[in-house]
Each structure stands twice: as structure tokens, then as C-alpha cells.
Amino acid sequence: MRSALTLSATSLLVAGLFATGPALAQAxxxxxxxxxxxxxxxFADGLERPWGIDFxxxxxxLVTExxxxxxxxxxxxxxxxPLAGTPKVFNQGQGGLMDVAADPxxxxxxxxxLAYAEPGEGNGGGGTAGTALGRGTLGERGIEDFQVIFRQSPKVDGGNHFGxxxxFASDGHIFLTLGERFKFDPAQKRDNTLGKVVRLNRxxxxxxxxxxxxxxxxxGAIWSYGHxxxxxxxxxxxxGALWIGEMGPLGGDELNRPEAGRNYGWPVVSWGKHYDGRDIPDPPTRKEFADAAVHWTPVISPSGMVFYTGGLFRDWQGSALLGGLSAKGLVRVAIDGASAKEVxxxxxxxxxxxxxxxxxxxLYVITDAADGAVLRLAPAK
Structure with a gap:
């Protein structure tokens, strides 16, 4: 769950909506x-490129594909x-239907x-796109009254780096992370929302x-930039602090604790290099930029994160668990205030x-594959 939610037995979809057959769990x-x-x-099978999960x-x-x-x-x-009422998405490159979160x-x-890659006006399968955030009501047949409440600007061409x-912050605000769409320099400017973390009312x-x-x-939407x-x-x-996992270029993945108004340096500084091998100055060489709490070379390709608060893994309580695309597993990080260390x-x-x-x-993790699945992690019996 993205926030503390009270358990309820209320069923929001008719029973016949679910796939029939035995449970799919197998060791x-x-x-x-x-x-x-x-x-x-x-635990669950038959998903095509699943991207987000929230209880x-x-x-x-809820699981997105x-x-x-x-x-x-x-x-x-x-x-x-598939539920009715979801938005049309730009399903190219890294774009598509991405994150999902239930309201607190x-x-x-x-x-x-729902956060997703939204196609530009009037383009049928190509052209420009940008990340959008929308919300609707979960009803008996799907998502009802879906409305877009935020659009990344500007929409640009290409299929990379949508975030x-x-x-959800403890005060109810929404943090939404936005990639710089592989356009580099706009991440340093505040006249756009490429390479930014934005903070919104619900x-x-x-x-x-x-x-x-x-x-x-x-x-006015920007919380932090240079991502x-x-x-x-x-x-x-x-x-109550926000933590983010950020993909670097050739090396230099980062775990950051974004603070209001801070600039995190991309593409001026990085712990990685350009894909062609050219060097990028390290963050400590430019004191005006905030540095990462943890950085990784080789990369882990962080995607998805949760702070563990449950009772099954008591040794992990308070740790951040990050999904790793390149790491092909979970990366556990111990957090102590503003300090962090992979453990x-x-x-x-x-x-x-x-x-x-x-x-x-x-713990429930989703696998990035054409035949993707939800895996369940629990102590061995």
C-alpha cells in the first residue's frame, strides 16, 4: 500500500469479474x-509487462500492464x-500504463x-508523448469518471525516460516522479517538468x-529537479521523508532523499558516464548540487520501492526494499534519518x-517480462 489504509471487507466488483480456476500460487x-x-x-501469472502494484x-x-x-x-x-475506463496510453519504448495507487x-x-505515458494531440501511433497523472473511481465495471489532473510539459518525441x-505524503500531498525523457538539459530548467519531482494536491x-x-x-509544481x-x-x-531511486547513465544509479527546491545535478554531474564513455563530473565537484545518499556502479536499475513495516520479516523493519531490473532481485537499504547504506x-x-x-x-514483486508474474516472498515454513 502507498499509504495507511483501513482494511475493509467491502467488495467493489461483482464476483463474476474474476478469472475462475484454482489459485495460481506455487513454490x-x-x-x-x-x-x-x-x-x-x-502468486499470479499471465501478465504482459506488469508495471505497478498497489493493495x-x-x-x-491493483496491477497495471x-x-x-x-x-x-x-x-x-x-x-x-482488464478493467474498463482506463486511459489511452503511448505504448512505445518505455512508455505505457505505468504506476497505480489507491487514494489514502x-x-x-x-x-x-494512474500514471501513464500520454500521446500528444492527434498522433495515432507516433509523435510526441509525456507522463500524465489521472484519477477515477473504482466501480463495479472498472474505472469511472477518469480525469487527468496533471500533465508533464512539454510533450516531446521519443520513447525513453517517462519515470x-x-x-502519498503523510500530509496527503502527492509526489509524482518524472523522467527527463532522455532530453538531458531540460532537467536543469524550471520552465518545464522534465526530470522533476512534482508535488500536487490530490x-x-x-x-x-x-x-x-x-x-x-x-x-510551481516542482518539488526538486535535476533528475x-x-x-x-x-x-x-x-x-515522513520521500526517498527515490534514480537510474543513472553508464553507472551511477542513485538513491536520493529529495528536499524542497534542491537541484540534484543531472546532466551536469553524475556518478556515471555517458553511454559513449565520456566522463561526467562527479557530484562533489559542484557544491551547488545535492549528492546521492547511495550510488551504484554497476547499476541496479531501481524500479519500485517500499519501506517494510510488517511482522513477517522483523529484521527488515524500517528498511527500504528496491526492485532491481539489472540487479534481478531486491536491494535492501538501511535508512537512518538522512543516511542510507545497502546491506x-x-x-x-x-x-x-x-x-x-x-x-x-x-512482499509481492512484479516481474518485467512479456509473461510477467506477481511473486510472493514469505518466510519458508
């Missing part, structure tokens, strides 16, 4: 960890057919947020206390796109 293997042996089960108060979960589908995963691992007051308002993750309006609120609507491609984000429940890797032999904590305290 895959047991892996050694600092918390003891962990059983990895293939509902009643124990079911990059081509544009949203499904509900039942408590036994069965999957609904979902039990009352049934609101669901994106949704995180209806898409702009908080008056955002750091650049006096510079106009575009800059490259952020596909991992989570709130530390102990401090463990949990190998899963799959590209991990997102990670969530279930109401049962187990």
Missing part, C-alpha cells in the same frame, strides 16, 4: 536471506479481466490514481507552499519492476 524456490530462508512463490484495503491488489491494462488481483492470486481514503472514496512513481491543484510557487504554474529517470519512490513512515540483496533471477507489502506482511 518457485527458497532463497537465503539475513531474515532466514525465504520462499518465493509464483486495496480488503487485501486485493504496460500495454494499457489494469487488473485486480484477488486474494487467491486470480486476476480479473480509498475505503471511503474508492479513488484510484514514474506515485507516493485534485491536481498546486500546494501554495511548493518551493517555486511564485514562478508560475509550471515551476534523470526516477522509477522508484516511497515515503519513510518514520520520518543486502535478495536474488530473484528476474527483472523486478515493482515491490509492495501485502496486508499479510508478505
Amino acid at each position: 518457485v524456490r527458497t532463497v537465503p536471506t539475513s531474515a532466514g530462508p525465504v520462499e518465493v512463490s509464483r 486495496l484495503p480488503d487485501g486485493r491488489a 504496460k500495454p494499457g491494462r489494469l487488473r485486480i488481483m484477488a486474494r487467491d492470486g486470480s486476476l480479473s479481466p 481514503d480509498f475505503a471511503r472514496n474508492r479513488t484510484v490514481y 514514474t512513481r506515485i507516493a 485534485d491536481g491543484s498546486l500546494p501554495k507552499d511548493n518551493p517555486f510557487a511564485g514562478e508560475g504554474r509550471t515551476a 534523470r529517470n526516477v522509477e522508484a519512490a516511497a515515503i519513510d513512515p518514520r520520518s 543486502e540483496r535478495i536474488p530473484l533471477d528476474a527483472r523486478i519492476r515493482d515491490v509492495a507489502q501485502g496486508p499479510d506482511g508478505a
Whole structure:
């Protein structure tokens, strides 16, 4: 869950909407960890490039598929057919239907947020695109009354670096992470929202206390800037601070704790190099830029993150667990205030796109594959 939600037994979809048949869970293997042996089960199957997962108060979960589908995963691992009412997406390159998050007051308002690559006006399968955030109500047949509440600007060509993750702050604001669309320099400018973390009210309006609120609507959305491609984000429940996992170029993935108004340096500085091998100055050479709390070379390709608070893995409580596309597993990072240190890797032999904590305290991760799955991690019996 992206926020604390009260468990509810209320069913929001008719029972016949779910796929029939036995539960899909089956043991895959047991892996050694600092918390003891962990059983990895293939909990749900048959997903095409799943991208985001978030649990509902009643124990079911919403799962997105990059081509544009949203499904509900039942408590036994069965999957609904694609829900109606989702937006048209730009399903090219890294774009598509990406993150999903239930509103902190979902039990009352049934609101669901979707982040996705939105095609530009009038282009049929090509042209420009940009990340968008919208919300609607989960009803009996799918998403109802879906409305876009934020659009990245400007829309540009290309299929890379859309971001994106949704995180709800403890005060109810939304953080949305936005890639720089592989355009480099715009990440350093505040006249656009490429390479930014933006902070919004839940209806898409702009908080008056955002750091650049006096510079106009575009800059007024920005929380921090100088980012490259952020596909991992989570709130530390102990401090309320936002943490993000950011993909570097050739090396130099970063874990950052974005602060209001700070510039994180891309593309002027980086712990990595350009893909052609050209050097990029390291962050400490430019004191005006904020440096990463942790950086990785070789890269882990962070995607998805959760702070663990459950009871099944007591040794992991308070740790951040990041999905790793290149790392092919989970990367556990110990957080102490503003300091962070990698302490463990949990190998899963799959590209991990997102990670969530279930109401049962187990970890659920989704695999980035054409035949993607939801894996469940729990202590071995």
C-alpha cells in the first residue's frame, strides 16, 4: 500500500469479474536471506509487462500492464479481466500504463490514481508523448469518471525516460516522479517538468507552499529537479521523508532523499558516464548540487520501492526494499534519518519492476517480462 489504509471487507466488483480456476500460487524456490530462508512463490501469472502494484484495503491488489491494462488481483492470486475506463496510453519504448495507487481514503472514496505515458494531440501511433497523472473511481465495471489532473510539459518525441512513481505524503500531498525523457538539459530548467519531482494536491491543484510557487504554474509544481529517470519512490513512515531511486547513465544509479527546491545535478554531474564513455563530473565537484545518499556502479536499475513495516520479516523493519531490473532481485537499504547504506540483496533471477507489502506482511514483486508474474516472498515454513 502507498499509504495507511483501513482494511475493509467491502467488495467493489461483482464476483463474476474474476478469472475462475484454482489459485495460481506455487513454490518457485527458497532463497537465503539475513531474515532466514525465504520462499518465493509464483502468486499470479499471465501478465504482459506488469508495471505497478498497489493493495486495496480488503487485501486485493491493483496491477497495471504496460500495454494499457489494469487488473485486480484477488486474494487467491486470480486476476480479473482488464478493467474498463482506463486511459489511452503511448505504448512505445518505455512508455505505457505505468504506476497505480489507491487514494489514502480509498475505503471511503474508492479513488484510484494512474500514471501513464500520454500521446500528444492527434498522433495515432507516433509523435510526441509525456507522463500524465489521472484519477477515477473504482466501480463495479472498472474505472469511472477518469480525469487527468496533471500533465508533464512539454510533450516531446521519443520513447525513453517517462519515470514514474506515485507516493502519498503523510500530509496527503502527492509526489509524482518524472523522467527527463532522455532530453538531458531540460532537467536543469524550471520552465518545464522534465526530470522533476512534482508535488500536487490530490485534485491536481498546486500546494501554495511548493518551493517555486511564485514562478508560475509550471515551476510551481516542482518539488526538486535535476533528475534523470526516477522509477522508484516511497515515503519513510518514520520520518515522513520521500526517498527515490534514480537510474543513472553508464553507472551511477542513485538513491536520493529529495528536499524542497534542491537541484540534484543531472546532466551536469553524475556518478556515471555517458553511454559513449565520456566522463561526467562527479557530484562533489559542484557544491551547488545535492549528492546521492547511495550510488551504484554497476547499476541496479531501481524500479519500485517500499519501506517494510510488517511482522513477517522483523529484521527488515524500517528498511527500504528496491526492485532491481539489472540487479534481478531486491536491494535492501538501511535508512537512518538522512543516511542510507545497502546491506543486502535478495536474488530473484528476474527483472523486478515493482515491490509492495501485502496486508499479510508478505512482499509481492512484479516481474518485467512479456509473461510477467506477481511473486510472493514469505518466510519458508
